[in-house]
Amino acid sequence: MPLVVKAAVAFGPNEPLQIREVTLADPGPGEVLVKLRATGLCHSDLSALEGKIAQTFPVILGHEGIGDVVAVGDGVTDFAPGDRVMPYLVPDCGECAFCKSGRTNLCVQMMVRRQSAKTPFSLDGQPIASYCGLGTFAEMTVVPVDSLVKVNPGARTDHACCIACGVTTGLGAALITAKVTPGSSVAVFGTGGVGLSVIQGAKIAGATRIIAIDTNPAKAAIALKLGATDFINPKDVENIVVEVQKLTGMGVDFAFDCVGHPGLARQALESTNPAWGLSVCVGVIPAGQELSAAPFNLMTGRKWTGSLMGGAKRVDVARYVDMYVDGTYGLDDLVSHHLTLDEVNKGFEMMRSGEAVRSVVVYVAD
Template sequence: MSAGEVIKCRAAVSWGANEPLVMEDVEVAPPKAGEVRVKIMATGVCFTDISASRGKILDVHFPVVLGHEAAGIVESVGEGVTTVKEGDHVITLFLPQCKKCRVCKLDDSNTCLEFTSGSQSRQLMADETTRITCKGKQLLQFLGVSSFSEYTVLKEFNLTKINPAAPLDIACLLSCGFPTGYGGSVKTAAVKPDSVCAVWGLGGIGLATVLGCKHRGAKTVIGIDLNDAKREIAAEMGVTDFINPKEVEGPMDKYLNDKFGCVDYTFECIGNMYTVKQSLECAAIGNGVCVLIGVPPQEMELNILPIHFLLGKKLTGELFGSFKGVDEVPLLVEKYLDGKLPLDKFITHRIKLEQVNEGFDMMKEGKCLRTVIKNE
């Protein structure tokens, strides 16, 4: 039995910006009050992890254990934990749901204040320390998760219990990327039937956005990507018209308007300021909605003309697809088990934890949709 004891295990540690992750022996302390220690069974490689390793987003500091898109099994719980117990299957949540803050009490928002101003924003636990150490140094815990480790400790509201029938190496996709894209079209935009949608960037998040548009009954889904190799999977997910920007002459908004009449919903899934502006320009006058889904570098600013808003366009954004994680992720798991979410098709590679840098390289080079690290 390991409950109450320090667990020694392996983790991929980021010691500094723009440095490769290093496999290290680490110590994971027992959970304190309101915390849960989890054996990580599978974790996805997300571009947010890559951006964090470069020091480009979320004011990340080092040394840190990255990784945030994971599923695992509860090893032990701290005092006062009531929602999970030892042996439960869980999905980690980088966006918590404390159910106590002002935002959690709203019906139409999911941006829990624990994420923006709580200890998690400083990569710490509630007592302003961490539970993972290496060589006598505290390792910061990325997004309250740190799943590039065989074990980690999370606050109770940073995870949710799921049906154990779901394979954890597939269910982990519901921890970040898939809900972020799928919810962008299903919940944030609430795409209307027979509408025209355009999605910039057909990686895992963009394709999940496409699938959401399809499920909401869009008649036309335009997929925009520089990689022609994505045409087949894009069509499978619901893209009716694939466009490579290199083949478009003149402004994209004129091209889309001439070909499709107008675009009701646009989704930017890249995090690039140029394509954010472009997607807003392409949204229809009068009722067009542009949803920002991709995460840009934190120092970037967006320069846009106010006339777009005066002409009736709307620009909005979301985190985690506007889903309230604790309450709604288990429902997505059930939807997967019912055969309604083809999560399997989003996984192109499975690797071991010690291959995490290879996983980063594949994502940077556009050679994968989602790479899953599977722990034995």
């Protein structure tokens, strides 16, 4: 029987989200009904809200969720009521060429579901899109089974929810995409939730010099606490690339643009060692913008690549939750604000201003 649940609905780009009671359909074949305990506010949600990435409206945003299985649809055998689960942005259909390759997380179903009109949510009989098939800005949601992962129930949910996207993106960029090496040097451009997770990933990998770069001086303390060895505010220096070279001699071994800005992506590339440096684009660059580089910066041996969700699969998400539970890395300093669903617009305001490192909507307290 369909349920009535509370949700934050975006009716148009750049409009405040409205708290409404919406109808949630029963899980169909291959689907799971999840009661959410918490969800993080991610910059990708803001990008969709601001029209920087294509999005159908009205929509229930949100994709950094964690919760418990309530019911399963026909054919679902891997999940049962009571399981602690995390919806994941990138499906794992197991059938497409990407999934079968064993080398990538770029399942074709990710974009299919981004563009699909199918949704479990409706309001007054009219469909409401579910962001990437997840829609975690609702008390409950229905998720395809291949976008769901069973996770360690010992994880603190108001922190672990961030592993569903931002933390996994950052850890994966360092550990899976770049494969940061012991004793290496790293520069991280942008120290939001993703950048701070890159820093933690680089520390786990054994990097000995980790340079955090951000225009917000308030980010210095947390970046250094989580593993950065140096902090540079670009506003305080004449040339950020030169400053990185001063600290490292010939440039860093690995650089990460965690903002999603073409100019920063180029600076990240130029800050790497000219013979073997690897620069990774992690932040989402708005549609319509392009990257450019002086050809010689690549011809000498540098490499330039991107990292979608850190290259992580569902199994990696579960592994990162386990690593959080066993203390390999921490989230106490990453989650700066706890909100109710009614305060979701405040969360986006703090994201825009830089006041929040990561805000989390708590549905059910641990």
